[in-house]
Amino acid sequence: MVVEGSVPIAVFRTDAGEVFATADTCTHEKWSLGEDGDLEGDEIVCPLHMARFDLRTGRALCLPAMVALQTYQVEVVEGRIYVVE
Amino acid sequence: MTVVIVGASVAGLRTAQALRMQAYEGDIVLVGEELHPPYDKPPLSKASLLDGLPVPLLDEQSLEALGVHLRLGVRATALDAVAGVVTLSDGDQLSYSDLVIATGVTPRSLPGDSPPAGVHVIRTADDAHALHHAMRRHPRVVVIGAGFIGAEFAWAARKAGCPVTLVEVQPVPMAHLLGPEVGGALASLHEEYGAQLLTGTSVDRLEASADGHVNAVVLADGRRLDAELVVVGIGARPATDWLATSGLPIADGVECDDALRVVGYDHIWAAGDVAAWPHPVYGRLRVEHWTNANEHAGIVAAGIAGKPAPAAQPPYVWSDQYGHRIQIVGLPVRGSLVATFGTVDDHLLAVYADTDGIVVGGVIVDDPRTMMAVRKAIVRRAPADDLVAALRPASAV
Numbered sequence: 159m160v161v162e163g164s165v166p167i168a169v170f171r172t173d174a175g176e177v178f179a180t181a182d183t184c185t186h187e188k189w190s191l192g193e194d195g196d197l198e199g200d201e202i203v204c205p206l207h208m209a210r211f212d213l214r215t216g217r218a219l220c221l222p223a224m225v226a227l228q229t230y231q232v233e234v235v236e237g238r239i240y241v242v243e
Numbered sequence: 244m245t246v247v248i249v250g251a252s253v254a255g256l257r258t259a260q261a262l263r264m265q266a267y268e269g270d271i272v273l274v275g276e277e278l279h280p281p282y283d284k285p286p287l288s289k290a291s292l293l294d295g296l297p298v299p300l301l302d303e304q305s306l307e308a309l310g311v312h313l314r315l316g317v318r319a320t321a322l323d324a325v326a327g328v329v330t331l332s333d334g335d336q337l338s339y340s341d342l343v344i345a346t347g348v349t350p351r352s353l354p355g356d357s358p359p360a361g362v363h364v365i366r367t368a369d370d371a372h373a374l375h376h377a378m379r380r381h382p383r384v385v386v387i388g389a390g391f392i393g394a395e396f397a398w399a400a401r402k403a404g405c406p407v408t409l410v411e412v413q414p415v416p417m418a419h420l421l422g423p424e425v426g427g428a429l430a431s432l433h434e435e436y437g438a439q440l441l442t443g444t445s446v447d448r449l450e451a452s453a454d455g456h457v458n459a460v461v462l463a464d465g466r467r468l469d470a471e472l473v474v475v476g477i478g479a480r481p482a483t484d485w486l487a488t489s490g491l492p493i494a495d496g497v498e499c500d501d502a503l504r505v506v507g508y509d510h511i512w513a514a515g516d517v518a519a520w521p522h523p524v525y526g527r528l529r530v531e532h533w534t535n536a537n538e539h540a541g542i543v544a545a546g547i548a549g550k551p552a553p554a555a556q557p558p559y560v561w562s563d564q565y566g567h568r569i570q571i572v573g574l575p576v577r578g579s580l581v582a583t584f585g586t587v588d589d590h591l592l593a594v595y596a597d598t599d600g601i602v603v604g605g606v607i608v609d610d611p612r613t614m615m616a617v618r619k620a621i622v623r624r625a626p627a628d629d630l631v632a633a634l635r636p637a638s639a640v
């Protein structure tokens with residue numbers, strides 16, 4: 159899902175149940191990762207050009223992405239997800 | 244240590260980038276036959292037709308930071324694979340420790356002598372620039388070949404206010420890749436947006452006026468189409484002429500192993516459109532897609548750096564036509580159509596499966612999220628029934 163704000167933030171829950179938050183916009187070309195991106199384990203794949211990022215570190219894992227994705231600390235408290243800026 | 248990369252388009256430049264991402268610190272020489280700094284290819288049949296400008300693959304600063312020796316405006320003319328030397332069109336000779344062949348493909352032209360003025364292909368920034376200017380005079384346009392390039396150009400020409408006729412040799416465009424039902428659905432966009440589509444007919448000849456400019460396309464069935472601008476989009480062949488005397492294994496492209504190393508040569512690699520290789524899922528493939536060039540770059544760079552290669556991905560290509568984004572994932576041609584939903588104007592989804600009912604490909608219009616679900620099903624080799632039930636529960640029986 160995507161949380162709007164000064165910077166749109168994408169929040170992901172992986173198959174293993176872990177929650178991650180990153181910048182929502184792919185660093186290669188403007189597209190929402192939270193709306194349309196696909197989770198593969200701890201990696202998010204952009205649906206436009208197949209750029210791939212590590213959700214834990216934000217690292218760009220393959221071309222065409224070169225620039226890391228901003229990641230945010232997440233806290234889950236009583237079923238609510240807090241993104242710490 | 245010197246890596247020489249021949250070809251400065253997507254596969255070539257991305258290989259240089261991927262080498263640096265692998266912390267390769269040796270010299271990189273990037274040879275490109277055009278004078279433009281490396282630019283992206285998909286926009287040539289899209290945005291570049293509208294503004295006449297190439298889209299750089301890297302901004303000036305990032306290109307500088309990459310630290311490559313750019314040799315632009317020269318071609319590689321020969322390879323001595325024993326001595327490890329590439330000869331350039333200006334007579335220079337480059338020695339390499341590793342060579343990357345990324346020369347791409349050359350568009351097919353119509354048979355016969357050199358064409359009259361006003362007949363174009365779309366392969367380079369100069370091609371797109373010339374077409375951009377030609378369209379400003381609102382010429383009568385004939386597009387030969389209604390594949391993706393032809394269709395994208397037809398849209399640009401309609402936007403520019405030109406009358407457009409497309410000529411396609413197959414009874415239905417794209418039918419050899421997508422089948423007649425889906426090919427026909429996509430092709431219906433032409434008529435919807437005012438371009439005329441003539442199918443099942445080929446071109447007999449081009450006619451020119453006294454000043455040497457094209458003025459008509461004559462079809463094999465005798466019809467004569469007035470034409471002031473002709474675009475030929477009838478496919479391409481691997482650009483391997485310069486390797487003719489090299490001894491490298493060349494058939495349809497340069498033959499590579501699963502690491503994209505040229506078969507029989509430890510330090511010669513190929514990437515992008517020119518490379519034929521055994522894909523771990525699909526077997527022998529040569530793919531002319533933008534994402535394939537990016538993926539090959541990563542695999543070749545890992546090979547040169549002695550690092551583990553990233554996993555091969557299913558083929559993926561997109562096309563922008565008449566305001567719609569068409570996405571094709573997997574290889575529909577390896578299966579048959581098992582389900583379609585929607586229309587080309589309303590989120591068309593077509594699923595292809597092999598004889599075991601396993602998803603092998605999909606065509607998706609304006610719905611990237613669904614495309615990613617189809618892609619996942621392909622990677623997991625999921626049954627088409629399960630995919631369809633998950634995507635379109637209301638339609639499932």
